[in-house]
Amino acid sequence: MSLAGTVPRAGAGRVIWSVGYVHGLSHLYMLALPPLFPLLSRDLGASLAGLAGILGAFNLITAATQYLAGVAVDRFGGLRCLRIGLALSLLSLALAALAPGFWTLAGAFALCGLANAVYHPGDFQLLNSRVPAARRPFALSVHNFAGNVGFALAPALLAPVGFTLGWRAALGLAVILGLPGLLALFLLPGDAPQPRPGRRAPGQRTGLAEVAGPAVLLQLLIFTLFSLVSGGVQSFSVLAGAGHFGYGLSDLNRILALYLLVGTTGIVLGGTLLQRGWSETTAFASGIVLAMAGWGLAWSGLGGLQGYSAGMLVIGFAMGFILPARDVIVARMTPPHLQGRIYGFVTTGINIGQFGAPVLVAPMVQGGHTGLYYAFLMAALVASLLAGLSSRTARPKVQTKGHP
Template identity: 30%
Template sequence: MIGLVGLAHLISHFSQLLLAPLFPWLKEAFDVSYTQLGFLMTVFFVVSCAVQAASGFLVDRHGPRPILLGGLALLGVAAFGFASATSYWMLAGFAVVAGVGNGVFHPVDYTLLNRKVSAARLGHAYSVHGITGSLGWALAPALLVPLAIAFSWRVALMAAGTLAFGVLLVLWLNRGQLALPAAPAKPAAGGAALAGEGSLDFLRIPAVWMCFGFFFFYAVVLSVIQAFAPEAARQIHGVPVALAAMCLTVYMVCSAGGMLLGGFLASDPARCERIVGIGFGAAALVALAIGFAPIPALAVPALFGAMGIASGIAGPSRDLLVKRSTPENASGRVYGIVYAGLDIGQALAPLVFGSLMDQGNFRGVWLGLVLMQGVLIASAFQVRRTRRTVLASA
C-alpha cells in the first residue's frame, strides 16, 4: 500500500514540473516572458486547488480508488497535450487539464495511508510519501532537460506522458490494494462531532485553518525553489548553465534523504513542531547565504543540497501536524482543504517572483524566499498553539 501510494505521489509531483524545467525552450518557442510562463503554473495550481478541496468530499463518499486512477489518466493526457501545443493558449488549456488531475492526490493518498497503515508505521509511511514526492520533482528536470537537449521539448513531454500512463497501468493491475469502504461517522477530536458524510462541520476546527495557512507559506517557498531559485543563483554567482540545471535535482534528492531521517524523528508526535522549526530554520540560513554571501559558483549546488536536507527532515513532521488536527471520518475533506493552501501558494508565487525575475532583482527573489521560510516556522508553532487551546476548552 505504501509503495503504490508513493508511486502515484511521485507522478503527481513529477507532473507539477512538466513545464518549469522547459521554460528556456518554451520562452523561445512561444515568444513569451517569464511572467507569462509563471502564469501557466498559476493556472495549474488554481485549478488544482479547487479540485483538491472538492475531491476530498468525493474521496470520503466514494472511496479513493476511482479518484486516483482518474487523476493519473488526466496527467498523462495533459503531458501529451503540452507536447502537441502550437500556441501559448493551448499550453494554458492543458494546464487546466493537468490541474484537474493533480488535485486529487493528497486527499486520496492521506486517506489511504491514515486508514490502512498501522499507527506504528505511519511516520515511515509519511516519510516514504514525502520521499517519492521529492523524487518526482527531482526526476522531472533530470529526465526532461536531457531529452529536450538531445531531441526537443516536445519529445521530452511525450516521454513524461508515457511515464504517467505506465504508472496508471501498474496501479490498475494492483487496484485491489486500493479498495477502501466509505468512512463511518465518528466523533472528532476534542469531543466535537461531525454530522455525517458530506458535512462541513470540520471547517469549524481552528487548527484545520492554521494548517491551511502553514501549507500556503510552504507552497510559496517550494514554488520559488522549483521555478526561479536556480536561475536567480546562476545570475548572482555566475554559475555555469549545466551546473545551475543540477541545482533543483540535487535539492530534491537531498530532500528525499532528509525525509528518510525525518520519518524516524516523527515517531514522537509531541516534538513535530520543533522539528519543523529547526528544519526550516536551517534551510532559511542556507538560503540567506546563497542570496547574499560571496560564495564560489561551484558551491551553489552543494548549498542547494544542504537546504534540501534541512527541509526534508521537517517533511514527515509537517504531515503529522495535519494528522493530529484531523477527525477520523473527515480525512479526505480535511486534507483537501489543507492542501488547497499548497495549491494557492504555488499559484500566487510565480506571479510575484516571476515579476522580480523579469526586473533582474535576483537577490530580491532570495530575500523573499528567506522571509517566507521565517513565516513558515512561525505558522507551524501557531498550529500547535491553536490545537492546544481547542483541546483545553473541550
C-alpha cells in the same frame, strides 16, 4: 485524532509503494512543461509569458478544485478517485502531445490541472486508512521522497528526450511512465466503506465551515509558506545568485541540482526520526531553524561561492527533513470522515505557494532587488516557524464523536 485512528488493511507495503509512485508521477506532471518551454515556443509560436500562463492556470485550477476533490475522496474513497485522476492525467497529457497549437495545449493542461486536484487528498486518505500507525511516518517519507524524484525527473528526463526526439515524444514518455502506476492502483483491493460522521450536535458546523477551523487554517498557512519558499528557491535562486553575488550560471545550476538531491536525504532522515519517536512538532521546528541558518549563510556571502554552496545544501536538506513532520501534524488532527476534505483544503496551500512565488518573487529578482528576495524568503521561514510552534496548542474544531 491519533495516527491510530483508522484500521489498516492487508498489503500496506503495496499501498505505500503504489501511492508513492503515483505521487511521483503527479510531481513529474506538474513540471512537465517548463523544461520544454524553448521547444514549445519555437514550434507553436508561443511566448514564454503565454506558456507560463498555462502553468499558472494549471495551479489555479488545482487550487480551486482540490477541496471538492477531497469531498469526493471522503464520499467514494481515495483509491477510486486516484484511479480516475491518474487516468484523466494520462488522457490530458496524450492530448497535449498531439496538440496542434497553443490553445489546444492550454486546454489539455487545464484538464491536467483538474486531474491533479485529486492526488493529495486521495494519497493521504489511502495511506492513513491502509497503513498501520507505526509505519505511517515511513509511508509519508516515501510519499515525499517520490514527489522529489518526480520533480527532479522533469528536467533530468523529459528535457533530454524533448531536445533529442521532440517535445511530443517527451510528453508521450510521461504518459507511458504513468501506465504502471495506473495498473498498480487497479491491482490494489477496492476501497472499504467510508467512515460516516456521528450524530451532529446542535449548532455543529457543516461543509467547508466544519473543516476550516483555526487549527486547519494554520496548517493551510504552513503549507502555503513552505511552498512559497520552495518555489522561490527552486525557480529564482539561480538568477538571484548571479545578480546579487555575480556567481556563474553554470555553478548556480549545479548547486541547485545538489539542493534538490540532498532534500531527498533530509526526507529519509526526518521520517526515520519520527519513526523512532521524535515529536513531529520538534522535528518541524528543528528543520525550519536549520533552513533559516542555511538560507542566512547563502545570503551572507561569507566564504564566497563555497559558503553559498554550503548554505544551499543546508537549506535543501532541511526543506526535505521538514516534510514528513509537516504531514504527520495534519494526520494527527484529522478525523477519518474528514481526511479527504482536510487534506484537500490544506494542500491547496502548495498550489497557492507555487502560484504566488513567481508573482511575488519575480519582480524582486527581475528588478534587481535581490537583497529583498533573500529577506522575503527568510521572513516566510520565520513565519513558518511561528505557525508550526502554534500548532502545539491549536486544536481542530471538528466533530469526532462517533468515530473510531
